[in-house]
Amino acid sequence: MIHFALRCEAAGHAFDGWFRSGEDFDGQAQRGLVSCPVCGSTSVGKALMRPAVAGTREAPTPAEMAKVAETLQRMGREVRASADYVGPNFAEEARRIHYGEADERRIYGEASPVEVKGLMEEGIAALPLPPLPEEKN
């Protein structure tokens, strides 16, 4: 059974209804079998439910997800090709560059989410790179 919040279109009375399915409700409503318990009107519709989360953005399609993943991987390859790999010293090295203690250059390496957060709080741009598919093996 599915619970629907219903509303009579004649006077806007709100009431609840239980149906086997959305089609079951549509069928019963069309045949005038669903009536408002307050005024008896058979002109009823599903009430607009307040969405639990603000905004009605639809979930991205698999094609869109694949495109985003592809873009991230391309960016990841570009960074890897043009930047110095500093391994687990990424946060330390990023700080040294930021404060002029090391040569200004693009670097990449491993950093924990806590380290990345710390860098961002100091105003140091650090972007986590997604792992490349070939690195997962």
Ligand SMILES: [Zn+2]
């Ligand atoms: Zn009514």
